Amino acid sequence: MKFATPLIPARLIRRYKRFLADCQLEDGREVTAHCANPGSMMGLAEPSEKIWLEPNDDPKKKLRYGWRLVDHENGHFTGVDTSVPNKALRASLEAGEISELAAYETVKPEVKYGQNSRIDFLLTQPGLPDTYLEVKSVTLSREPGLAEFPDSVTARGTKHLGELSDMVKQGHRAIMLYLVQRTDCDRFALAADIDPTYAAAFEAARAQGVERLIYDTRISPQGVWVNPTLINS
Numbered sequence: 001m002k003f004a005t006p007l008i009p010a011r012l013i014r015r016y017k018r019f020l021a022d023c024q025l026e027d028g029r030e031v032t033a034h035c036a037n038p039g040s041m042m043g044l045a046e047p048s049e050k051i052w053l054e055p056n057d058d059p060k061k062k063l064r065y066g067w068r069l070v071d072h073e074n075g076h077f078t079g080v081d082t083s084v085p086n087k088a089l090r091a092s093l094e095a096g097e098i099s100e101l102a103a104y105e106t107v108k109p110e111v112k113y114g115q116n117s118r119i120d121f122l123l124t125q126p127g128l129p130d131t132y133l134e135v136k137s138v139t140l141s142r143e144p145g146l147a148e149f150p151d152s153v154t155a156r157g158t159k160h161l162g163e164l165s166d167m168v169k170q171g172h173r174a175i176m177l178y179l180v181q182r183t184d185c186d187r188f189a190l191a192a193d194i195d196p197t198y199a200a201a202f203e204a205a206r207a208q209g210v211e212r213l214i215y216d217t218r219i220s221p222q223g224v225w226v227n228p229t230l231i232n233s
Contacts (some may be wrong), residue, residue, distance in 0.1 A: 012046070019034060079219050145184070
């Protein structure tokens with residue numbers, strides 16, 4: 001998935017109210033960017049950090065910039081926009097690049113299911129069980145090479161696991177896909193110390209037959225793409 005507008009570099013001044021970030025552009029101007037990430041962004045929102053912003057001239061948007069990447073300045077990047085994984089994954093699903101799901105030709109995003117929820121993707125194909133696919137963006141890394149989820153308590157994530165289990169009970173296929181939006185990690189684990197309730201719900205869902213997939217990404221200021229290989233866990 002290529003970014004619609006070329007990104008520009010900046011330095012983070014502060015992130016606040018979850019969805020706002022004050023930034024300094026290379027020419028010295030200070031701007032406020034939209035931060036499309038409801039999580040804690042642990043380790044990713046330090047003052048003076050190099051980041052990449054996507055400018056826009058859309059009159060319907062209140063802010064002229066969106067925060068897309070953290071540049072670790074060692075050749076690695078982290079994608080902080082939680083809407084990006086679904087966009088990148090949809091392209092991969094429709095291109096048949098996710099081997100476990102390549103047999104499905106119909107990919108429908110944001111389908112209502114469960115208790116007032118929407119599944120990220122519903123995959124259908126004659127002769128195959130419907131597949132309910134939930135996607136989580138993974139950006140936390142507290143140990144070199146290890147990506148973790150979640151980075152804060154997520155009651156919503158726990159609810160999704162229960163709803164995926166219900167789909168399995170109804171005879172469907174259900175998958176939790178963790179998409180690692182970091183280029184410096186090759187392993188994955190649940191952060192059970194941050195949210196033990198979520199970790200327990202995940203194990204219960206696995207016992208019910210919910211599948212797990214973990215993929216990583218290629219990230220640059222040009223875009224974010226899903227790698228066609230599984231990450232270790």
